[in-house]
Amino acid sequence: MRTTVGSMDATKTVPTGTQAPPRRAVIAAEALDDLLTALRMAGFEPVGPIVGAGAIVLDGLSSAADLPHGRGSATAPGSYRLTERADGAVFGHSGGPQSWKQFVHPARRRLFSADRDPATGDIALRDEAGDAVRPVTRYAFIGVRPCDLAAIRVLNQALRRAPEADDGPFIVAVECTEPGATCFCASAGTGPGCADRVGEFDLALVELDRRFLVTVGSARGDAILDAVPHSPVPGGLLETARSAVADAAGRMGRTLPATDLRVLLARTADAERWDDVASRCLTCGNCTMVCPTCFCTSVEDTTDLSGDHAERWESWDSCFDIDYSYIHGGSVRTSAKSRYRQWLTHKFGTWHDQFGTSGCVGCGRCIAWCPVGIDVTEELAALGDETTAAAPVADSDGAR
Amino acid sequence: MTTSPTHSMLPTRYRVTGNRRETADTHTLCLAPSDSPIPHFRGGQFTMLYVFGVGEIPLSISGSPLVGDDVLVHTVRAVGAVSAALCRAEPGTVVGVRGPFGTGWDVARARGRDLLFVAGGIGLAPLRPALLEALRARRDHGFITVIAGAKTPSEHLYGAEDESWLARGVTVLRTVDRLPPDSGPGQPEPWAGPVGLVTDLLPRLRLRPERTTAYLCGPEAMMTHTGTALMGLGMRPAEIEVSLERNMRCGVGMCGHCQLGPDFVCLDGPVTTLDHAEPLLAVREL
Numbered sequence: 001m002r003t004t005v006g007s008m009d010a011t012k013t014v015p016t017g018t019q020a021p022p023r024r025a026v027i028a029a030e031a032l033d034d035l036l037t038a039l040r041m042a043g044f045e046p047v048g049p050i051v052g053a054g055a056i057v058l059d060g061l062s063s064a065a066d067l068p069h070g071r072g073s074a075t076a077p078g079s080y081r082l083t084e085r086a087d088g089a090v091f092g093h094s095g096g097p098q099s100w101k102q103f104v105h106p107a108r109r110r111l112f113s114a115d116r117d118p119a120t121g122d123i124a125l126r127d128e129a130g131d132a133v134r135p136v137t138r139y140a141f142i143g144v145r146p147c148d149l150a151a152i153r154v155l156n157q158a159l160r161r162a163p164e165a166d167d168g169p170f171i172v173a174v175e176c177t178e179p180g181a182t183c184f185c186a187s188a189g190t191g192p193g194c195a196d197r198v199g200e201f202d203l204a205l206v207e208l209d210r211r212f213l214v215t216v217g218s219a220r221g222d223a224i225l226d227a228v229p230h231s232p233v234p235g236g237l238l239e240t241a242r243s244a245v246a247d248a249a250g251r252m253g254r255t256l257p258a259t260d261l262r263v264l265l266a267r268t269a270d271a272e273r274w275d276d277v278a279s280r281c282l283t284c285g286n287c288t289m290v291c292p293t294c295f296c297t298s299v300e301d302t303t304d305l306s307g308d309h310a311e312r313w314e315s316w317d318s319c320f321d322i323d324y325s326y327i328h329g330g331s332v333r334t335s336a337k338s339r340y341r342q343w344l345t346h347k348f349g350t351w352h353d354q355f356g357t358s359g360c361v362g363c364g365r366c367i368a369w370c371p372v373g374i375d376v377t378e379e380l381a382a383l384g385d386e387t388t389a390a391a392p393v394a395d396s397d398g399a400r
Numbered sequence: 401m402t403t404s405p406t407h408s409m410l411p412t413r414y415r416v417t418g419n420r421r422e423t424a425d426t427h428t429l430c431l432a433p434s435d436s437p438i439p440h441f442r443g444g445q446f447t448m449l450y451v452f453g454v455g456e457i458p459l460s461i462s463g464s465p466l467v468g469d470d471v472l473v474h475t476v477r478a479v480g481a482v483s484a485a486l487c488r489a490e491p492g493t494v495v496g497v498r499g500p501f502g503t504g505w506d507v508a509r510a511r512g513r514d515l516l517f518v519a520g521g522i523g524l525a526p527l528r529p530a531l532l533e534a535l536r537a538r539r540d541h542g543f544i545t546v547i548a549g550a551k552t553p554s555e556h557l558y559g560a561e562d563e564s565w566l567a568r569g570v571t572v573l574r575t576v577d578r579l580p581p582d583s584g585p586g587q588p589e590p591w592a593g594p595v596g597l598v599t600d601l602l603p604r605l606r607l608r609p610e611r612t613t614a615y616l617c618g619p620e621a622m623m624t625h626t627g628t629a630l631m632g633l634g635m636r637p638a639e640i641e642v643s644l645e646r647n648m649r650c651g652v653g654m655c656g657h658c659q660l661g662p663d664f665v666c667l668d669g670p671v672t673t674l675d676h677a678e679p680l681l682a683v684r685e686l
Contacts, residue, residue: 111409114496116452123452123494127410159654269683296656299649303453310453314409317655324657325647328479329619332646338685346659353662 022198023216025230026237029090032064032212035172038227039140042220044170047103048142049096054082056096058103061142068093075180075253075364077373091143091207094180095363099292100152103139103169105159108315111299116308129314140170146191147183147363149173149200151292157355158295170220173201177244180364181253184377188256188362192248206241213241254364254377257384261358264384265349269341273382278337280372285318287366287374288343293359296324319343344379408652411450411496412438414472416489423555426477426522427487428462431495437470438497442504443529444643444671448651449474450496451485458648459483460526460670461500466536472497475525475557501651503671505530505641510613514543516605518598518626520618524548524557526643526670527617535568545571545605549598549618552580553591573601598622599629609634616674617643624681627674637675644669644677661686 027035036046046061051068061067072083073093085092110128117123144152149171156162176185176192185191195204195215202221205212213233216222257264268274288294298317303310317324320339325332333339351359360376367375418430438447443465450456457480463473478484489495507515507530515534517527527546534541546565550556553576562572575594594601598618607630614630616623623642630640646658646665658665661680663672680686 112411114452116494121492121494123413123496125410125413125496130410160652269686295654297649298655298657299456301450301453301455307453312409312456317657319656319659327645327647333685335685342659342686350659350662354664 022195023222023225024233024238025214025216025225026233027212027214027228027230029088029210029212031229032067032090034228035224036061036064036140036142038224039170041227042170042224044138044140046140046142048172049091049093051082055080056082056093058096058098058100064090067091067143072178073180075182075368077182077367077375078370079373080368088210089178089207091174091205092178094176094178094183095145095148095292095365097290097365097369099290099363099365100141100144100148101155101292101294103141104152104155105295105316108313111312111314113312114310116310118308128311138167138169140172142172144171144173144201145176145185145363146173146194146197147176147185147188147361148292149194149197150185150188150190150361151363153200154293154355154357154359154361155295157357158293158359170224171201171203171217173204173217175204175206175241175245177207177248179248179252180368182364182367182375183252183362184254184256184364185362186249186252186255187258188358188360190361192252193242193245195245206245208237208241208244213237254362254367254375256360256362256377257381259384261348261380262350262352264380264387265345267387268383269345271383271386273379273386274337274341276382277340277374277379278335280374281336281340282371283320283322283336283339284371285320286369286371287376288318288320289316290365290369291347292363292365293347293361294318298324319346344376347376348380408498409650411448411456411498412436414495414497416491416493416495417471419487419489419491422475422557425479425487426475426555426557428473428475429486429489430463431472431474431497433470433497434494438472438499441465441472441500441529443507443533444504444526444641445500445502446526446648446651446670447472447474447497447499447501448648449482449486450498451482451489452494452496454485455482456496456498456649457482457486458501458651458666459486460643462525462528464532464536465504465529466533475522475528477522498651501666502669503667505533505615505643505671507533510534511540512611513541514608514612515541515545516607516612516614516630517544517546518614518616518618518622519546519548520598520622521550521555522557523616523618523622523643527615528558530615531565531570535565535570538568542611543571543606543608544569545573547573547575547598547601549575549577549622551577553593573604575601597625599625602626602629602633607633607635609636612639614640616640620645620681624678627678631674637678638673640674641671642674642677643671644681 049056070088072085074081198217201217204215296317300313347359413434414431417432420428446460459474462475476486478487649655653664653667
């Protein structure tokens with residue numbers, strides 16, 4: 001069921017395309033509390049970045065004070081550290097170890113439970129995850145980076161779900177002015193801005209010195225903005241915001257090779273680079289856990305001690321797990337090389353065949369949380385070099 | 401977060417109505433629906449079969465797709481906890497069924513053509529629905545040949561059906577990998593047939609490569625070798641169908657496990673043509 005309440009009717013007020021510029025306004029940093037209150041009043045449960053366990057994690061927000069004011073993050077291959085910021089910025093950090101995947105596609109959930117009548121052996125099955133029994137928590141995601149905004153779209157698509165409609169989570173995106181050293185959204189085509197992706201978000205913010213430029217992306221975003229103290233955009237601020245976001249594109253720590261990765265990966269099944277990366281890869285699966293689009297799951301069937309109550313749980317799985325490809329007789333992919341190749345080839349190559357898009361959004365989490373600092377952009381570049389180096393040989397063969 | 405197709409993860413209840421022992425470790429189960437039955441299936445498709453509290457496995461359907469009584473027939477080899485539990489299931493046992501999933505054998509396209517079924521071991525079970533479908537319209541087809549390989553004589557499936565297949569003009573060739581010491585003429589496991597791989601029998605066929613469609617099911621190496629041999633005899637890979645096996649957890653392309661290159665075997669397979677499958681199977685550990 002879609003929520004269509006008065007001015008929240010999506011068809012009437014959503015600014016579309018290039019015909020009409022989206023509604024814009026400015027809110028002060030102090031008004032973030034009003035934003036959270038307005039969202040709560042509209043029935044949303046705000047979740048967003050907080051400092052926890054030495055990192056920026058995602059959790060429920062009771063007030064704007066929970067947000068990581070004045071905290072940043074420094075990332076590098078195999079490294080992530082929290083930093084202090086003198087400017088008090090609220091969203092002055094790049095992606096942490098978690099992503100919105102944990103809300104969109106929870107790490108663990110019960111699919112069904114079953115009870116067996118010990119007398120008759122009959123079984124009663126109870127749906128625990130279908131539409132009819134889905135929990136009614138309506139999240140408001142606060143501080144979704146453009147890369148992660150793309151990730152939510154890619155993830156929903158992989159899970160064969162309709163794009164987030166207006167009964168999905170309320171999305172407050174924050175365009176990126178603080179790319180990290182492991183970031184490469186600019187070359188992945190998902191950031192650092194997202195203001196032109198109206199319809200993917202409800203509100204998009206640019207943080208500018210204790211105030212936020214707000215772009216409205218949906219009818220319900222429009223209604224929420226009405227409930228938050230805001231002011232017109234002063235002359236020049238839009239340009240300042242745009243250039244701050246554009247500058248971020250030039251400060252990405254990483255870049256994807258400027259080649260058709262789908263074509264590249266289709267050619268590199270036998271590349272020597274896979275042996276090289278396999279000599280470093282621990283097949284721990286960290287990259288798949290932190291990846292905001294990795295969607296693979298496994299199921300586990302359990303019973304209680306009586307043996308008459310059973311449940312099936314779904315949980316995240318990783319293509320790096322040796323059991324992942326198990327069929328009777330043994331696993332299909334036993335070598336580290338084949339498991340790394342599966343992950344990278346799926347993410348950047350066959351994802352296109354399956355879903356018409358890349359599976360990578362350029363957030364850089366897999367680089368920072370790889371315990372040995374394997375950098376996907378470096379691996380792809382090396383695969384590209386190896387293919388290019390091999391090409392002339394093929395040409396001369398062809399010429400003979 | 402909007403639409404969650406998890407209803408496809410909820411099994412439908414079926415009751416075991418029959419359990420016939422085929423070989424030492426293989427049983428054929430008949431299942432009748434307790435709830436409204438799953439949709440109609442095509443030969444070659446599979447279901448996910450759930451044993452209460454034990455788990456769920458993918459199993460090809462081995463009954464006829466043309467019998468309209470909603471009874472599902474599965475031939476199961478006990479190789480793990482779930483399949484062993486299924487083999488032990490007494491009539492009356494309630495199991496869960498999801499499906500049918502995946503692609504099926506395309507027998508209809510082979511109207512007017514010769515059909516060649518080549519099975520390795522339990523691979524005869526997923527082929528059986530296609531054979532039964534072909535026999536239902538026997539005049540639509542030319543020669544129909546079944547080549548079935550098993551490790552030993554006692555491991556052959558559906559041996560009792562050979563007579564009815566022969567009566568319908570099917571050439572049935574059975575071979576074994578080896579003869580155990582107690583088999584052979586006059587022994588407890590009598591065997592007068594050939595000993596060797598299914599591919600050894602191919603040169604004996606009066607194969608008309610231009611007008612034959614082949615259906616292969618068995619271990620991957622058996623299928624690729626048979627496919628290569630058939631192509632060597634002049635068959636086109638697009639006329640050779642194979643049934644692929646990969647790890648399956650969901651059956652609906654969402655758990656990721658069954659990926660083979662760009663394919664989700666549960667959606668794009670298990671049945672596909674060799675021209676599609678061969679380049680994928682040629683990559684080790686793909």
